[in-house]
Amino acid sequence: MEYGRIFNFSAGPAIMPVEVLEEVAAEVLNYRGSGMSVMEMSHRSKVFETIRNEAEADLRILMGIPDNYKVLFIQGGATLQFAMVPINLLQNGVADYIVTGAWSEKAYKEARKYGKINLLASGKASNYSAIPDVSDLPVSPDADYVYICENETIHGTTYSELPNTRGKILVSDQSSMFLSKPCNVADYGMIYAGVQKNVGPAGMVVAIIREDLIRKDLDPKTPVYLRYDTHAENDSMYNTPNSWAIYVCGKVFKYLLRNGGLAEMDKRNIEKAKILYDYLDESKLFHGTVAAKDRSLMNVPFVTGDAEKDAAAVKAMKEAGFENLKGHKSVGGLRASIYNAMPKEGVEALVDFLKKYEGV
Amino acid sequence: MEYGRIFNFSAGPAIMPVEVLEEVAAEVLNYRGSGMSVMEMSHRSKVFETIRNEAEADLRILMGIPDNYKVLFIQGGATLQFAMVPINLLQNGVADYIVTGAWSEKAYKEARKYGKINLLASGKASNYSAIPDVSDLPVSPDADYVYICENETIHGTTYSELPNTRGKILVSDQSSMFLSKPCNVADYGMIYAGVQKNVGPAGMVVAIIREDLIRKDLDPKTPVYLRYDTHAENDSMYNTPNSWAIYVCGKVFKYLLRNGGLAEMDKRNIEKAKILYDYLDESKLFHGTVAAKDRSLMNVPFVTGDAEKDAAAVKAMKEAGFENLKGHKSVGGLRASIYNAMPKEGVEALVDFLKKYEGV
Numbered sequence: 038m039e040y041g042r043i044f045n046f047s048a049g050p051a052i053m054p055v056e057v058l059e060e061v062a063a064e065v066l067n068y069r070g071s072g073m074s075v076m077e078m079s080h081r082s083k084v085f086e087t088i089r090n091e092a093e094a095d096l097r098i099l100m101g102i103p104d105n106y107k108v109l110f111i112q113g114g115a116t117l118q119f120a121m122v123p124i125n126l127l128q129n130g131v132a133d134y135i136v137t138g139a140w141s142e143k144a145y146k147e148a149r150k151y152g153k154i155n156l157l158a159s160g161k162a163s164n165y166s167a168i169p170d171v172s173d174l175p176v177s178p179d180a181d182y183v184y185i186c187e188n189e190t191i192h193g194t195t196y197s198e199l200p201n202t203r204g205k206i207l208v209s210d211q212s213s214m215f216l217s218k219p220c221n222v223a224d225y226g227m228i229y230a231g232v233q234k235n236v237g238p239a240g241m242v243v244a245i246i247r248e249d250l251i252r253k254d255l256d257p258k259t260p261v262y263l264r265y266d267t268h269a270e271n272d273s274m275y276n277t278p279n280s281w282a283i284y285v286c287g288k289v290f291k292y293l294l295r296n297g298g299l300a301e302m303d304k305r306n307i308e309k310a311k312i313l314y315d316y317l318d319e320s321k322l323f324h325g326t327v328a329a330k331d332r333s334l335m336n337v338p339f340v341t342g343d344a345e346k347d348a349a350a351v352k353a354m355k356e357a358g359f360e361n362l363k364g365h366k367s368v369g370g371l372r373a374s375i376y377n378a379m380p381k382e383g384v385e386a387l388v389d390f391l392k393k394y395e396g397v
Numbered sequence: 398m399e400y401g402r403i404f405n406f407s408a409g410p411a412i413m414p415v416e417v418l419e420e421v422a423a424e425v426l427n428y429r430g431s432g433m434s435v436m437e438m439s440h441r442s443k444v445f446e447t448i449r450n451e452a453e454a455d456l457r458i459l460m461g462i463p464d465n466y467k468v469l470f471i472q473g474g475a476t477l478q479f480a481m482v483p484i485n486l487l488q489n490g491v492a493d494y495i496v497t498g499a500w501s502e503k504a505y506k507e508a509r510k511y512g513k514i515n516l517l518a519s520g521k522a523s524n525y526s527a528i529p530d531v532s533d534l535p536v537s538p539d540a541d542y543v544y545i546c547e548n549e550t551i552h553g554t555t556y557s558e559l560p561n562t563r564g565k566i567l568v569s570d571q572s573s574m575f576l577s578k579p580c581n582v583a584d585y586g587m588i589y590a591g592v593q594k595n596v597g598p599a600g601m602v603v604a605i606i607r608e609d610l611i612r613k614d615l616d617p618k619t620p621v622y623l624r625y626d627t628h629a630e631n632d633s634m635y636n637t638p639n640s641w642a643i644y645v646c647g648k649v650f651k652y653l654l655r656n657g658g659l660a661e662m663d664k665r666n667i668e669k670a671k672i673l674y675d676y677l678d679e680s681k682l683f684h685g686t687v688a689a690k691d692r693s694l695m696n697v698p699f700v701t702g703d704a705e706k707d708a709a710a711v712k713a714m715k716e717a718g719f720e721n722l723k724g725h726k727s728v729g730g731l732r733a734s735i736y737n738a739m740p741k742e743g744v745e746a747l748v749d750f751l752k753k754y755e756g757v
Contacts, residue, residue: 043432047439050640055426058434062425066418072403072720074418076598076645079407079721112472112600113622116636120620150618233637238436240472240600240639258510260480260623262473276476277593279600280410281641285436360432361439 044383047361048374049234057288075284092287109244110273115231119147125265129179133157138165138189165192167328171200182206188214191365193338194331218303235376236289241282309384310334316388322395340370404743407721408734409594417648435644452647469604470633475591479507485625489539493517498525498549525552527688531560542566548574551725553698554691578663595736596649601642669744670694676748682755700730
């Protein structure tokens with residue numbers, strides 16, 4: 038492939054569009070006549086302010102973010118959000134969590150430090166191979182919010198429809214499906230996503246939060262960096278942000294806009310995932326691990342049913358130039374992450390290889 | 398200049414070595430035959446593990462970090478450290494802070510949320526134009542640590558000698574002087590630095606902390622991301638780190654090692670700063686704002702004594718291609734930040750311009 042690049046199926050940090058990387062490479066030593074790299078730019082300079090403001094404006098167009106939602110750029114990954122969400126959003130001290138895999142489980146455990154956190158539903162009985170029925174759950178009357186991880190990167194599940202929260206605020210970790218399909222932001226009180234899955238370089242979360250949920254009456258011991266109002270009132274520039282991530286993500290937002298936006302990404306992602314799932318459904322060697330209705334379009338875990346055979350297949354794939362297909366250490370098996378930037382050709386090449394490997 | 402680059406006197410993010418940026422540019426689309434950008438690499442992959450481990454190993458050589466100190470890479474900037482330091486290090490609940498400018502003042506204010514924080518000494522009476530005498534201070538007998546900001550980026554002061562802590566642990570924010578001169582790490586319990594001043598791109602702090610200070614018996618409500626033990630026990634990979642910053646900083650560490658290390662940087666920085674301070678001491682138009690013994694070699698604030706004249710000078714400098722010489726909005730005036738990567742030629746060119754501007 039161009040530049041000697043390979044098909045990279047990493048779950049994150051993950052594949053990015055080549056044309057975005059070409060732009061980045063061309064600007065490393067001198068960003069558009071500024072005489073400096075974006076890495077060397079004062080975050081208070083006019084040139085960086087433009088980069089930051091365009092990134093936010095483009096994201097707002099891409100997702101159709103309503104005016105009463107703030108867009109925040111925060112460091113510390115989803116892990117820090119696991120604490121910031123309850124610290125900032127608990128008022129009654131009660132929240133309902135739906136646990137559908139490793140990431141919502143981590144969020145649930147962290148939240149329990151800060152209030153009465155109910156396990157509203159869990160997929161544990163199915164070993165997280167399916168999303169539980171979320172159409173009629175006993176949402177706590179005094180819950181400050183209902184929390185989900187909308188796409189579980191490790192277990193490969195996604196919600197086919199959002200839970201019925203009975204009017205309570207929905208908070209969603211969209212990290213591994215962010216910008217993969219259209220999203221009606223008004224359905225949520227808050228969405229956040231680590232950008233290192235489907236957008237750009239690691240080290241930044243995008244948080245989209247309804248303004249009325251940003252409170253000032255927090256526990257006075259709350260670290261200033263962990264308050265959403267700190268970031269909201271300072272356009273995410275209370276302190277130096279991850280300016281490189283803002284810059285690169287901004288380029289990805291523009292790439293998505295000029296390639297048909299989220300509707301087109303959805304179409305492509307459905308098509309790409311179908312190629313892989315169709316093969317897995319027919320294969321005699323491999324099979325997917327997730328119930329058909331709950332399958333992620335982004336992260337596709339599969340197994341042979343035998344750990345040694347799984348390992349042999351990963352090794353053979355690596356030798357053939359398909360990287361990062363080993364399943365997460367906590368679940369084993371194999372996993373292909375096929376984010377927006379994975380071309381259809383990459384999935385086709387993988388399936389061709391798997392067929393040959395299987396001897397079909 | 399090469400690549401149309403200019404002399405960039407930004408206080409941070411700030412100038413980086415051209416040869417580091419050249420390497421980065423060449424590797425954006427394919428890092429050394431891996432077939433992918435570092436931005437696209439799983440942080441759990443062998444290739445990234447090597448990048449991370451080399452960065453730490455090189456930093457250890459550069460600073461001579463003893464084996465009983467951990468090196469941590471943490472997101473959230475110095476602002477998050479302002480909270481993490483007291484949250485993690487307070488045991489008796491008492492600490493002594495020396496306030497010498499804007500950044501130690503911010504750290505002091507944040508720390509007061511978490512314990513009995515004493516103002517051990519302050520430069521406020523001199524408007525932070527000098528470091529108070531720190532040779533014989535009434536250190537609290539039960540203080541868990543003494544805190545300093547070793548170089549104040551805004552006020553342009555630095556410590557000519559470290560405070561006498563009477564055996565208490567010294568914690569130092571070295572952000573704007575990190576790696577500018579040799580450092581005896583054993584003099585400190587903990588050093589931390591936001592890397593976006595003197596090293597690399599924004600979005601990461603390097604924390605160097607003595608192992609016995611990393612506690613497990615913290616308040617159970619402490620967010621997992623804010624615990625030093627979380628980062629220490631997982632080689633700073635509990636969650637996805639700012640892998641791009643680790644990569645670029647690693648290149649700067651190698652650049653410093655092959656250019657004579659910190660002793661050589663110190664020599665160059667003394668020489669560079671002398672050119673500027675000598676001019677300011679002689680100038681009839683401009684003068685430095687800091688007592689001679691406490692002058693930073695990194696951040697050089699200066700004024701005419703008239704805000705309008707200051708603004709006119711900043712404008713003229715910008716037109717002549719010298720960027721980011723406006724003083725911080727909180728203090729006004731002018732400021733030249735002359736970090737490791739600023740060549741002597743840059744300082745000479747600035748002084749030549751200032752002389753002509755003054756009409757000498």
